[in-house]
Amino acid sequence: MSYFRYIDNGEGPTKLFIGGVHGNEGKDVLPLIKLLKPEDFSNGQIYIYNFDKTPYISTIHKEFYESEQGKRITSIIDYYKPDFYTELHSYNIKHFEHLTSLERLESEGIPPLIDCGEYVLCSSVSPLIRRNHFTAKTICQTLEFPTFKGDDLNLNEKELYEKYGFKKELSVKEYMSFLRLITLSSTRKEFEEWVLRDYKKQADLALKYVKIIYGDNFPRY
Ligand SMILES: [Zn+2]
Numbered sequence: 001m002s003y004f005r006y007i008d009n010g011e012g013p014t015k016l017f018i019g020g021v022h023g024n025e026g027k028d029v030l031p032l033i034k035l036l037k038p039e040d041f042s043n044g045q046i047y048i049y050n051f052d053k054t055p056y057i058s059t060i061h062k063e064f065y066e067s068e069q070g071k072r073i074t075s076i077i078d079y080y081k082p083d084f085y086t087e088l089h090s091y092n093i094k095h096f097e098h099l100t101s102l103e104r105l106e107s108e109g110i111p112p113l114i115d116c117g118e119y120v121l122c123s124s125v126s127p128l129i130r131r132n133h134f135t136a137k138t139i140c141q142t143l144e145f146p147t148f149k150g151d152d153l154n155l156n157e158k159e160l161y162e163k164y165g166f167k168k169e170l171s172v173k174e175y176m177s178f179l180r181l182i183t184l185s186s187t188r189k190e191f192e193e194w195v196l197r198d199y200k201k202q203a204d205l206a207l208k209y210v211k212i213i214y215g216d217n218f219p220r221y
């Protein structure tokens with residue numbers, strides 16, 4: 001069942017969160033979304049969508065935005081015109097090196113995802129929507145949670161720790177602490193200050209990547 005939650009916290013920013021963007025990621029991120037308590041949200045209008053399984057097409061390919069699911073998401077964005085837009089994704093832990101490698105810039109023309117620790121990754125949103133569905137002032141963020149596929153599914157918690165140094169509770173904690181910077185901040189300024197306070201290294205990388213893709217006068221989030 002798709003999931004939707006609306007929180008009316010009065011005057012303030014409009015925040016849109018989307019999980020289950022593609023594939024079966026909704027199953028991975030719904031338990032994380034459910035950890036958000038009413039006190040985790042700032043003032044404003046908050047909308048959270050989490051979608052059931054849809055065909056997996058990468059959001060860096062225009063085919064995604066031409067698909068039924070891609071059109072659904074851009075129409076939701078265009079309807080709410082959020083001040084904060086966040087995509088909640090999951091990824092196969094085996095792709096960690098590839099997703100965070102600078103080679104992605106050369107091979108796929110998009111900046112790498114940024115390592116936030118404990119296999120949690122962050123980035124902006126797809127360059128295919130960043131400019132034409134948002135203003136420069138919109139805070140656009142993607143968060144990625146590690147998951148396991150194939151033979152890794154046979155490993156227990158201890159074996160996953162030995163192989164990857166992965167501890168689920170630590171990844172959940174990291175994911176939620178970044179997510180709460182978004183849910184709790186009332187303004188762009190507040191969000192920027194909190195990211196610099198808690199994720200300085202990641203903020204510096206975000207700035208470096210945004211300059212490569214969008215030039216000098218575009219905000220890093
Ligand atoms: Zn994804």
